[in-house]
Amino acid sequence: MERLSYEVEVEGPAAPRAPPALVGVVASGNLEVLVEPGDAGRCRVEIATSARGFGEIWEAVVRDFAARHPVAGLRFSVNDAGATPAVVTLRLGQAVEEYLGATR
Amino acid sequence: MSAPPAPRRSYREAGARRRLLAVLDPGSFRELVGPAERVQSPHLAALDLPAAFDDGVAVGRGTLQGRPVLAASQEGAFLGGAVGEVHGAKLTGLLRLAAREQPAGVVLLLDSGGVRLQEANAGLLAVSEILRALLAARAAGVPVVGLIGGGWGCFGGMGIVGRCCDGLAMSEEGRLGLSGPEVIETTCGVEELDTRDRALVWRLYGGKHRIVLGEADLLVEDDLAAFRAAAASLLTRRRVLTLERLCQAQEALEGRLADFGSCADPVDLWAAAGVVAPAELPLLEPEPFLAAVARARRPVP
Numbered sequence: 001m002e003r004l005s006y007e008v009e010v011e012g013p014a015a016p017r018a019p020p021a022l023v024g025v026v027a028s029g030n031l032e033v034l035v036e037p038g039d040a041g042r043c044r045v046e047i048a049t050s051a052r053g054f055g056e057i058w059e060a061v062v063r064d065f066a067a068r069h070p071v072a073g074l075r076f077s078v079n080d081a082g083a084t085p086a087v088v089t090l091r092l093g094q095a096v097e098e099y100l101g102a103t104r
Numbered sequence: 105m106s107a108p109p110a111p112r113r114s115y116r117e118a119g120a121r122r123r124l125l126a127v128l129d130p131g132s133f134r135e136l137v138g139p140a141e142r143v144q145s146p147h148l149a150a151l152d153l154p155a156a157f158d159d160g161v162a163v164g165r166g167t168l169q170g171r172p173v174l175a176a177s178q179e180g181a182f183l184g185g186a187v188g189e190v191h192g193a194k195l196t197g198l199l200r201l202a203a204r205e206q207p208a209g210v211v212l213l214l215d216s217g218g219v220r221l222q223e224a225n226a227g228l229l230a231v232s233e234i235l236r237a238l239l240a241a242r243a244a245g246v247p248v249v250g251l252i253g254g255g256w257g258c259f260g261g262m263g264i265v266g267r268c269c270d271g272l273a274m275s276e277e278g279r280l281g282l283s284g285p286e287v288i289e290t291t292c293g294v295e296e297l298d299t300r301d302r303a304l305v306w307r308l309y310g311g312k313h314r315i316v317l318g319e320a321d322l323l324v325e326d327d328l329a330a331f332r333a334a335a336a337s338l339l340t341r342r343r344v345l346t347l348e349r350l351c352q353a354q355e356a357l358e359g360r361l362a363d364f365g366s367c368a369d370p371v372d373l374w375a376a377a378g379v380v381a382p383a384e385l386p387l388l389e390p391e392p393f394l395a396a397v398a399r400a401r402r403p404v405p
Contacts, residue, residue: 001152020140025119025181026156034139036159050154070328077142 014073038075185216192230200239218260231261273334274311
């Protein structure tokens with residue numbers, strides 16, 4: 001297992017507070033994402049992954065994700081079982097949808 | 105013109121949480137020990153394996169047709185829904201809570217291959233604790249019912265848990281057993297059970313066979329709404345837990361073994377039980393199926 005943590009400063013209004021949301025599942029080539037309220041002005045992503053040595057790719061995916069979604073003030077926690085970057089991107093997007101859906 | 109029927113939403117394809125939300129009244133589910141509490145398996149971490157925030161099971165309170173229930177749903181996609189220490193403790197805690205709180209019932213959405221082998225003794229112990237708590241809840245007057253329609257079915261220790269329920273609803277695709285097909289093939293050889301014969305596997309473990317044997321009470325379509333209706337219906341029937349009843353069940357099982365012990369295939373058993381066209385059973389929809397087996401069913405008391 002490898003543990004990674006990224007924090008990105010995000011402009012824009014803070015995401016509304018909502019109950020935690022969980023999407024995905026820890027299964028081969030898949031991952032689960034838990035979204036919770038975090039620190040203002042930041043998006044934090046903490047990852048536990050079974051695939052070692054992909055830190056650079058995780059960072060690129062996280063930065064790209066944070067630039068595309070309204071994630072200021074959100075904390076993401078990931079349990080990963082070797083998902084590809086495309087799957088990770090989809091799950092992170094799904095997690096935001098699910099979390100914000102509860103606030104609408 | 106009448107409105108078109110609501111489209112079927114597969115129970116089997118849905119995840120554990122989606123099943124739970126669909127079976128309970130909309131918006132009623134309140135999770136206990138939710139994923140944000142991060143009560144994860146310590147054993148998987150020690151083995152350097154990825155853990156899940158909820159250890160593969162969601163438990164909590166809700167209502168079903170307005171009546172308060174406790175409910176649990178196992179996530180088959182995470183390690184085959186297998187029972188580890190935390191996973192098992194959540195189920196045990198829920199059943200103990202039921203004995204104290206006296207809800208209208210406990211609904212277990214079972215989808216599990218049994219004990220999580222990575223956690224060995226802790227998993228085995230967890231299953232025995234679940235069984236004890238389940239029987240204590242029933243003894244305290246709270247009905248416990250099970251739904252089986254997930255991709256992993258209900259096997260091993262969880263198969264025993266399922267059969268200890270007051271009632272079970274299954275889809276044909278749901279499977280129930282003690283030793284799963286791969287276990288039998290591995291230990292007894294391919295001559296005993298060829299797991300590549302998928303039709304045989306489903307004849308042997310599927311919901312229809314369990315209905316004929318009287319081990320499951322309701323056969324439902326692979327549909328979330330159908331499982332919801334079945335759960336509500338099961339909660340209205342209670343199976344009293346007495347020594348006399350257990351003795352009757354034992355007698356019925358001995359009778360079954362005497363009558364059908366030599367059958368090599370479920371089709372032989374269905375024929376011996378008096379089904380007119382046994383080979384047709386796997387092809388029938390639930391309603392005509394139930395009509396075809398009505399007189400052949402052998403309910404276990």
